[in-house]
């Protein structure tokens with residue numbers, strides 16, 4: 001069951017469906033004070049000349065400037081993570097939630113009633129945790145709500161739950177799965193052998209290159225299934241059985257904006273612009289996510305006639321070093337291109353006056369080889385002098401972060417003689 005709206009191989013059918021649904025989206029936009037003030041385009045042709053909606057527009061409309069329904073009709077209110085700026089509001093009705101849930105549930109490995117689904121993304125304000133939670137419930141799975149921003153869920157506890165509950169599916173940032181792997185080893189468990197129930201790791205929220213994705217799958221002996229979306233839109237793309245990320249073009253209109261020319265096109269490299277079709281509470285017309293992407297329309301082995309997106313990352317995650325422009329993904333590809341037996345999972349890098357400085361965590365036995373090979377790889381790929389520094393395990397991710405289970409308490413007023421009462425109200 002894929003909740004497909006059309007046979008995705010049928011490109012003509014998809015175009016007709018987009019036409020019909022765009023009419024609904026434009027009608028909804030007329031009820032939004034923001035778009036009513038701007039004037040709403042009447043057709044797809046008029047939409048092509050319509051100004052983009054920017055994050056600045058959303059911020060200026062904080063909190064309810066884009067609300068198109070009565071407040072009593074809202075189901076949830078969210079704010080984005082603000083990883084590259086001030087937070088923005090978004091809100092959804094129960095009908096909007098139906099669309100959100102279906103889109104997330106389109107996982108090619110399926111979400112089943114017998115699944116134990118660990119949701120390890122934030123529940124506070126952002127949509128990500130709620131999205132996975134709702135999709136898992138919709139498919140009848142059992143949800144284990146395991147927020148990654150809560151002090152009640154340290155890594156040691158995640159590992160205990162993964163193992164003891166025989167968790168079958170997880171949803172998290174890709175990097176979080178590496179932290180679980182390190183925590184599992186410190187708890188005496190082998191990630192590739194001691195978690196046999198694990199069917200798949202669903203990941204999203206940070207750009208994921210092929211080398212890192214492959215490494216995570218090897219470490220956990222389970223497929224990594226990627227997802228791309230935003231709090232303002234929900235899921236926008238999901239992975240097909242051939243491992244490509246396809247845009248959900250039956251649920252939104254996608255364009256690529258080139259900031260240099262100011263032009264939009266259906267494919268190419270630039271910033272992703274989206275017009276979601278199903279939006280009662282907060283219609284969005286040509287919303288620029290400001291995520292750097294490459295969209296193409298290949299004949300994919302999966303047979304889906306949906307465009308393919310490669311997420312290159314936020315522009316905030318790009319540094320210039322000499323003549324080279326590097327994204328986080330560029331460096332990550334090289335780090336995870338090191339042989340698996342070196343065991344390198346954690347790294348950080350900074351552009352400094354004398355070149356790129358990269359630190360990696362690596363055990364003593366592989367230190368010399370890892371440093372030499374990574375330095376050569378940076379030089380080969382970018383012609384950059386890179387200073388590679390090796391840190392012993394624990395040097396970037398402290399062991400206590402992976403092993404301790406901090407006590408979670410409640411506010412408390414009355415204490416015994418000699419007890420520490422400083423935590424009375426500062427209790428977490």
Ligand SMILES: [Zn+2]
Nearest residue numbers: 240244300302
């Ligand atoms: Zn495909």
